[in-house]
Amino acid sequence: MKVMQLLPELNSGGVERGTLEIAKALIQQGHESLVVSNGGRMVAQLEAEGSTHLTLPIHKKSLSSLWQIRPLRQLIQQHRPDIVHVRSRVPAWLTHFALKGIPASQRPHLISTVHGFYSINRYSAIMTQAEKVIAVSDSVVQYITEHYKNCPPQDIVRIYRGIDSKAFPHGYQPSVQWIQQTLKDFPQLEHKFLLCLPGRITRLKGHETLIELIQQLHTQFPYLHAIVVGGADPKKAAYLDELQRNIQSRGLEHQITFVGHRSDIREWLAYSDVVLSLSNQAETFGRTALEALSVGTPVIGWKRGGVAEILSSVYPQGLIPVDDQAELIHVVQHHIEQPQHVAPITQFSLQDMCDQTLTLYQRIVSSS
Incomplete structure (x- = not known):
């Protein structure tokens, strides 16, 4: 053909x-x-x-x-x-x-x-x-x-x-060199519990929800740190500035790190302790959530769209009723206090x- x-x-x-x-x-x-x-x-x-x-x-x-x-x-x-x-x-x-x-x-x-x-x-x-x-x-x-x-x-x-399970193998760990380079570039990430929000910088991806979440939890868990993995298109520069002003006004600049556009997404997903899917519109599929689960990192996300289909099948404890901020805080808290295991994935x-x-x-x- x-x-x-x-x-x-x-x-x-x-x-x-x-x-x-x-x-x-x-x-x-x-x-x-x-x-x-x-x-x-x-x-x-x-x-x-x-x-x-x-x-x-x-x-x-x-x-x-x-x-x-x-x-x-x-x-x-x-x-x-x-x-x-x-x-x-x-x-x-x-x-x-x-x-x-x-x-x-x-x-x-x-x-x-x-x-x-x-x-x-x-x-x-x-x-x-x-x-x-x-x-x-x-x-x-x-x-x-x-x-x-x-x-x-x-x-x-x-x-x-x-996704290719060979590209995102269960239990994958970044190399020592990668970790060393990352901690050199972002020393603030060392010895932290890392919450990762992957995706491009747009109003759809739920960055405000992440900021609110960190605001609620950082006093109780001072070692909690959020990383935003994704770049901002030049057209979204004003929105990125808005987010950073929001973070500074809340005094959270030492709790949230933007790492920009990355080609090493597998490493970031594996290095994180929990990956979040907080888009304020339903995702049609949710590939990044699946990639995170594939390497064995728990995913917590809203119960809608394709992400909900993936989580329902392979990690139902990560499902949160849509826009239920209190339940989101509770489930993230539970994951910090009791690290969860993700079984190997055979679907998708x-x-x-x-x-x-x-x-x-x-x-x-x-x-x-």
């Missing part, structure tokens, strides 16, 4: 990682893999693993993106993929118009993946208008069936995102995700 995946850019994030994982699986099984995006820092890895990257500016939510319809149509006609797999709304709309200009007998099959709880409108509906619509969790299946009645339930295929594997996706591709191609 020849499969063309489309997404806005290849910098960081779950959509991008999932694209690379499927691309790699296609190559390993002897298929051809093409990825169309505006480029980014993950292109080198994609190409090193055997895929072809085709650069096209399909990332902007603006009318100027319509100029990319014809170049995209030419790419599809030139490469003649069996399947076009769209993973985001702008690329999905451009693909929709590009395919209209190709004779029906020559069009590739169209698959979409709904990675997010998008705003409910005509613009988002394009993600549910494909031959098969992959939903990344049961929460996403429910979102589609409730809000997009034109999408037949039999066309929705739930394929959980997955990368192998399962890749196998199920490639099986779906083959089923669609062979049906024609």
Whole structure:
């Protein structure tokens, strides 16, 4: 098979990682893999693993993106993929118009993946208008069936995102050199109970909840320290400043450390004592929570979305009723006083995700 995946850019994030994982699986099984995006820092890895990257500016939510319809149509006609797999709304709309200009007998099959709880409108509906619509969790299946009645339930295929347990092995510990370097860079972390909030600096990730939590607990547990692992996009610099002013006004600057964008997320998750998932909107899946549990670090998070599905399956004692600050404090307290054990995880594997996706591709191609 020849499969063309489309997404806005290849910098960081779950959509991008999932694209690379499927691309790699296609190559390993002897298929051809093409990825169309505006480029980014993950292109080198994609190409090193055997895929072809085709650069096209399909990332902007603006009318100027319509100029990319014809170049995209030419790419599809030139490469003649069996399947076009769209993973985001702008690329999905451009693909929709590009395919209209190709004779029906020559069009590739169209698959979409709904990675997010998008705003409910005509613009988002394009993600549910494909031959098969992959939903990344049961929460996403429910979102589609409730809000997009034109999408037949039999066309929705739930394929959980997955992680490579060899990349996040149970009981993993960072190297001595990593720990030494980290304590050199951040000496304030030594001999502390570390609460980790991973994720980009945005209003969605629950940083205010973390600050409130530390405010409530730091007197009782002076060795408690929070680390925020994730960078701030230049557009979010004002929000980062706002957070830091909030922390200083409460006198918590010695209790909370921002470590910025990191490529060593596995080490930070393993080095932490507890990982938090406090997003103020439901996560469609919750890959970082799963990665933390995979290495054996307890995760405490709100009972909603994909994170709740993961925790319900593998670490139910980490589930907190949504926005119940008192229960959050209580459960974190319990984890500090009585460190918890996380059993090895067998569900949500990368192998399962890749196998199920490639099986779906083959089923669609062979049906024609």
